[in-house]
Amino acid sequence: MSYNKYKKYSGVKLTNRQWPNKQIEKAPIWCSVDLRDGNQALPTPMNVEEKLKMFKLLVDLGFKEIEVGFPAASNTEYTFIRTLIEEGLIPDDVTIQVLTQSRDHLIEKTFECLRGAKSAIVHLYNSTSTLQRRVVFNKTMKEIIEIAVHGAKLFNKLSKKYPETNFTFEYSPESFTGTELEYALDICNEVLKVWEPTPSRKAIINLPATVEMSTPNVYADQIEWFCNNISNRNSVIISLHTHNDRGTATAASELGLLAGADRVEGTLFGNGERTGNLDIITLGMNLYSQGVDAKLDFSNLNNIVGIYEQCTKMTVHERHPYAGKLVYAAFSGSHQDAIRKGLLAMKEGENQYWEVPYLPIDPHDVGREYEEIIRINSQSGKGGTAYIMESEYGFILPKAMHQEFGAVVKDKSDSLGIELTPKQIFGLFKEQYLDKKEPYKLKNYEIQSVQDVETEENTVNIQAVIAVEGVDRRIKGVGNGPLDAFFNALHINHIINCKFVSYYEHALDGGSHSRAVSYIQIENNNKKYFGVGISENIDTASLNALISAINRCE
Known part of the structure; x- marks a missing residue:
């Protein structure tokens, strides 16, 4: 493996960083992108029926912001969103989100698709990364900014055409982690100048790790730096959208929240392009396990897994945090x-x-x-x-x-x-303790107890019939209790030559007819063996436990 063909990702010169000293005290604003980012990553995308089922699940889980699609991308996407709106399937407290590139005809179709919606987030994006500017678009920094600003202006114009909808605008410098930090700030500030957000009508700036390129602490540094330098911070919601190329999307989002972000986009079980998106179930349950109300209902994970697998045709790994079939299993x-x-x-x-x-x-x-x-x-x-x-x-x-x-x-x-x-x-x-009836089996017994009142001594006489390799033998013995008398009878009749080690018993059931279970340990030829007996009669349970132990050492 030619490791020297790769170069290290540059860190952020951030003095006096604050995020390492913070804790997450409350849930972020959650936005599920299962129906868009998650759906486009499926080998077989969901049909309208499956999307409706997934949408209902997301609503039931408590998501208040749900990205429902890219309406200009296909008729299926467009039809699904129109179905949600026209059939009144969107609860009043849920805001749908749609995505569009900064291209006129796509933006126009996006707003057209939203007509009649009570509220909607319209998400504008264009790629800003150093690499894509050079090898994909062949455009300058200024030209890329012009694309974003043009789209932002068209948002302002078209939103006035649909006054019945309460619009929120969102902008993503796609491939934020592959973009020069100061340039990402510049393009976001230019978009915000067009939208003119206020504390009562905030805009969303989404900072995606479209490709996860660094350790999570570097992403947190980027987020803290950005939060400290963005203009009009109190009028902006900073959103995270992490991917899992390095396997640390959850950690990156957690540290990003510590660094000042307000909002998180992700999917159930991390379904997304390549290695996946942030897994909202993992992040939400991480918060829950730390005593933070995640504001999402994951109380029936089996049902969530079932619907997810049915709709996406994907499977949840057996070791998935919190939801995997083996997560609450211990083999060690x-x-x-x-x-x-x-x-x-x-x-x-x-x-x-x-x-x-x-x-x-x-x-x-x-x-x-x-x-x-x-x-x-x-x-x-x-x-x-x-x-x-x-x-x-x-x-x-x-x-x-x-x-x-x-x-x-x-x-x-x-x-x-x-x-x-x-x-x-x-x-x-x-098989080991209850059903061993050879070579000995207790068939019946009779107990006579004599209590000496003056000496307070108790003498128990026992007569019992046991089968020895199928032949009945009658034995007698005396002891201070039924078990002691039976043990002595077996010794006297040369049936056993062992030591009595221990005795335990407890009720196996509740109620007046509960069964007793007895455990007896004996020692024979320097080896110890347990036997078990069960009966509603504690004496019968004890005697059978002794016979069980004897049979096991034969």
């Missing part, structure tokens, strides 16, 4: 364990803020479910398996059991080469 064992503990702490505590390791937001905020968080495969750890068993099936496995059953799950996933579903994990649990 240590991540799974930390998430499980974090969720438990949130449930038991009185936290003012959301604080769960590896989850910057609560998945429920965007319409996702907790069962999607833990995913089990050969890379998973004991924490994830324990979380699935508790959250999906109500089994609160003893901590010492996490590693044992986690290893079983990992081995199965590794052998199959797939991720295991909760249902498959529970199937393994049943």
